[in-house]
Amino acid sequence: MERLLKEQLTGSPELILKDNKLIMRYQHPCIDCAKRQGVRVFNLALDALGKNGPDEREDQLKEIVNEKIENADPSLTPAELSLIAIRAAEQCAGQDDPFIELKKQTNALGMKLYPEMKERIASSENPLYLACQLAACGNIIDLGIQDSFDIHSTIEKVMKEGFKRDQFEDFIRELNNKKKKQTIKMLYLCDNAGEIAFDRLFIEELKRQFSHLKITAVVNQKPVLNDATLEDARTVELDSVVPVIDNGSGELGTVLSSAPPEFLAIYHAADIILSKGQANYETLSHRSENIYFLLKAKCDVIANSLGVELYDAVMTRSPYEVTRSN
Numbered sequence: 001m002e003r004l005l006k007e008q009l010t011g012s013p014e015l016i017l018k019d020n021k022l023i024m025r026y027q028h029p030c031i032d033c034a035k036r037q038g039v040r041v042f043n044l045a046l047d048a049l050g051k052n053g054p055d056e057r058e059d060q061l062k063e064i065v066n067e068k069i070e071n072a073d074p075s076l077t078p079a080e081l082s083l084i085a086i087r088a089a090e091q092c093a094g095q096d097d098p099f100i101e102l103k104k105q106t107n108a109l110g111m112k113l114y115p116e117m118k119e120r121i122a123s124s125e126n127p128l129y130l131a132c133q134l135a136a137c138g139n140i141i142d143l144g145i146q147d148s149f150d151i152h153s154t155i156e157k158v159m160k161e162g163f164k165r166d167q168f169e170d171f172i173r174e175l176n177n178k179k180k181k182q183t184i185k186m187l188y189l190c191d192n193a194g195e196i197a198f199d200r201l202f203i204e205e206l207k208r209q210f211s212h213l214k215i216t217a218v219v220n221q222k223p224v225l226n227d228a229t230l231e232d233a234r235t236v237e238l239d240s241v242v243p244v245i246d247n248g249s250g251e252l253g254t255v256l257s258s259a260p261p262e263f264l265a266i267y268h269a270a271d272i273i274l275s276k277g278q279a280n281y282e283t284l285s286h287r288s289e290n291i292y293f294l295l296k297a298k299c300d301v302i303a304n305s306l307g308v309e310l311y312d313a314v315m316t317r318s319p320y321e322v323t324r325s326n
Helices: 002-009 028-048 057-070 078-093 100-122 127-138 151-161 168-180 195-209 230-235 261-269 278-284 300-306
Strands: 015-018 021-024 163-166 184-189 213-219 244-246 272-276 291-296 313-316
Touching: 028 057, 028 078, 028 100, 028 300, 057 078, 078 278, 100 127, 100 195, 100 230, 127 151, 127 168, 127 195, 127 291, 127 313, 151 313, 163 168, 184 195, 184 261, 195 213, 213 230, 230 244, 244 261, 272 278, 278 291, 278 300
Parallel strands: 163 313, 184 213, 184 272, 213 244, 272 291
Antiparallel strands: 015 021, 291 313
């Protein structure tokens, strides 16, 4: 096993062996990205508090973040590294949910587009595939690493180019093969507010075509960036479609090492996991569970890891040779 793990490290500089397990670690570009995130979160926090103009605490924040990031454990995932800067910025500004208004705006956008997308799916020759593509398009609503997004151009790009890593048919084949079981448990790990309106479309179509699927959606327990929480799920009425639970965390992605036992029990009981977004990919791509990753590659580190170009969409298993546990 140890020899196999070491072989997998060849040509994959983002991987590291930790406790005899493969872990995706941050790369040099992640350092500057985390620092930029810290400043962005700080300024948004000041805006949320109604404070305009320069603030002397920004220089203090930069010093704190620089020290924390430069001395960070080199085995951290990109998501864990970013969280250091994010929490420092929130503490420095005195605001623990700086994205609250932006989340409301993106939820409203998602619900505004929902009827049009629903109709588009219904008239499609392959409604489930289109719903999956639209769910990937929703992943562009990521305000942690970018200031803005264009959902319409994203939809056009994905509709034209498709998934650059496309294992959708494997995903569907697996669901079809599992029909022999009375119930299949799927865990759908959500990512961002606004984006979850697109997830709702995909989940609704999955339920329509696979009556044996028991889907549970997962959101964050506490705010971090514009990640979805239970409040966001209720806003887009996702909770009227499937049960929605929180992961007991306020971290980026799904960090199993710090997850509560209640969530871990549900996670490990799942027959199949659908993982949305970069942070979930960063924290789960080395795992052996039966996971499919659905996202847009919004930074070079993730694009290189997946072997695609920046802003390409993927529906894929982990690119690493992970031995599946089920």
